[in-house]
Amino acid sequence: MKFENSLEFAQKLDQIDPLKKYRDEFHFPEINGKPVIYFTGNSLGLQPKRTKAIVDEVMSDWAQLAVEGHFYAEKPWWDYHERLAAPLAKVVGAKTAEVSVMNTLTVNLHLLMVSFYRPTQKRFKIICEEKAFPSDQYMLASQVKFHGFDPKDAIVEVKKRDGEHHWRTEDVIAKINEVGDELALVLIGGVNYYNGQVFDMENITKAGKATGAFVGWDLAHGVGNIELKLNEWNADFAAWCSYKYMNSGPGNASGVYINEKHLNNPDIPRFEGWWGTKKETRFLMKPEFEPMENADAWQISNASILAVAPYLASLTMFEEVGMPALIEKRDKIVAYLEFILHEIDAEVDSSFEIITPKDRGCQLSVLLHGQGKSLFDYLMKNGVITDWREPNVIRLAPAPFYCSYEDMYRFGQLLKKGILSK
Template sequence: MYSFEATLSFAQQEDGKDELSKFKQEFYFPQRNGKDAIYFCGNSLGLQPKTVEAAIAQELRDWQDCAVEGYWKAKNPWLFYQTSMRPVLAEIMGAKEMEISVMNTLTVNLHFMMLSFYRPTKTRYKVLMEAGAFPSDQYAVETQVRHHGFDPNTAIIEISPRPGEHLLRTEDILQIINEHNESIAVILLGGINYYTGQLYDIATITAAAHKVGAMAGFDLAHVAGNVPMELHKWNVDFAVWCSYKYLNGGPGAVGGAYVNEKHAADREYPRLGGWWGNEESTRFKMEKGFIPKAAAEGWQMSTAQVFNMVSLKASLELFKAAGIQKLKEKSVRLTNYLEFLLQQVKGINFEIITPKNCNERGAQLSLLFNEAGKEIHQQLTDAGIIVDWREPGVIRVAPTPMYNSYEDVFHFYEIIANIASKRLIK
């Protein structure tokens, strides 16, 4: 159990004990009113590591000095650029290195994975996903279903919270899996729901999917770099993620994919082929006949997007130094402190719809406002707090352990409490 105090001195004391506090100095912060903003929006776009500029300059120099020979003579040879990121990502995602591929972008990877793992038949053709999933997932699944000649209205099963509730209950997910046991082809859930911040029980859901003969896949956009995973241990079939949120890869940065070893090592497993997914030993023979690498990189299409990967590579060096487990421990304490402080706020009608159990959430708390939510969001913005608004009524607040502090959390509380007190006076 944690013991907290709603005082600046307590927050500063906690920062003084925090061994990860030094990492805050490794990032650039947006400026508001002549000083660093309090940035709680890493769940939308992570901050820029200060090492990125030099990392990009290195690749520019190698391009300038080596031209095509940079593929093997650059400081970070471009031929194998993406492979250098696999060890850290494998640790973060709980995977074997051969199960990780750094490529494309999130929705492109989702389509590629669906083309491999969604192979419907006349009787087993349904996709199970959460109602209100992020639009990119909805669009991808809808168009995949249509691509195979099925009607999304009957082929997509959407799970909703119970009436009057905001969160999905694991037992309800399992019940629906059992009810549709012979017709479900793929279960595709967001690892963390973008709106509520709920972390799903991936291990239990995966086991239930396999029990009824379905594939289990996850969109881990809000998980990667936020919550440690054990994808291999849980026997997840596939997963995809972006790297521009908690992984700080920069806007539109390269995505990632996980393919379980049992599928990745199977060269006969169906997939679309590309030159860079071909077996390295025969790649430059320029011959007919696609022979995929016996790894997740067998789903890769093209050469490494070096300038779209360089920021992620720089950020992963910080993750390697900090350690995902230590980041998670700090994240739990930060969000618990934020929750404690928000409970002290009077005068604003809101509720925290993110699970209270810290094992069922990551760095994000979602505050649902019954009134004046957008107005309050604007007041927070004007006061130098960067959080985001999601329709129909949520302010998402994400104190990210890599670069946020307890003092940041306390100042957020001070500002929202001040907004609340003015509303009370009115």
């Protein structure tokens, strides 16, 4: 399709958008009395309007049933989280038994490391990407120190080539092969938070497992954004948050994937608690732990229902639409945003550099040569909620559920005004 940088063209794209009705399913903040242009679904998704009803349902059950809500609510609390497994499995390319919802992201990564980081004196190294998200860096460093290793020796970062803004798959695989039989674990953010790059998870997983290592993925920026085939790729595990593209609310519950070959494996270690034991015997209060036969065996405590309920509300929309339709709009709206950026760049004779490679999801990270944070401040004051990363990068994530093509056009006009007003 040949794009045009005009309001009329953008509005025509919105008119034929199969997902256009979902924009009205979300609450938009307002600045200067107008709904914002929202580019930070990669940080916190907007609130779905249907969330309130499902949370109110839990509150009503609590008020009317109290403890009996565990068994007699319309959606009983004791198995509430199980309702999320099947729709989530479709989103991440897994079998239902391989998926569970519990805790928050870094907590789950720590718990999964109990099972999948089992270092020996010879095989103890972890491969991650250079400048991984800080929480992942802290988690990895604390894990290797807990096992008695020095992070400087145990953590191997795959670096970008000099002068380049993204990683090359061949460099990741070369590093895996170089570490070889010293490699215990590969754990990388499947979609990089800074530049928006989608890693070649299929081939990196294959390479890591060929060395005898476990391979896991932090999918905080991936779930609900890109096509995932975790079971087909044979990843050992993955974890993700739910508050970005999944729109479940700030700091909300995390999801986990554990490959089916690790389920019902008596030799795999994990930290265990009451809610991971079999439902059939859970309330018999037996002293022996009898693990669930699915990923729920990794649960420790009962689900936080008021956190899980908004996630369930959001997943109803993913069920209605499906990832293929979301990805189709994602590709089109991101391409249109990229077109708009190049058009504005030419009009103002500036020097934008999109540092996100073509292997991408919703996000475009734009290096604003010659521009400072004052441009970001101008955009924010004029109704564009975006994200600033030092030294001079703005991250733009047009989430397909609620961003419109008209948003992309209007953003371009505000960007141009912001640059020319300096």
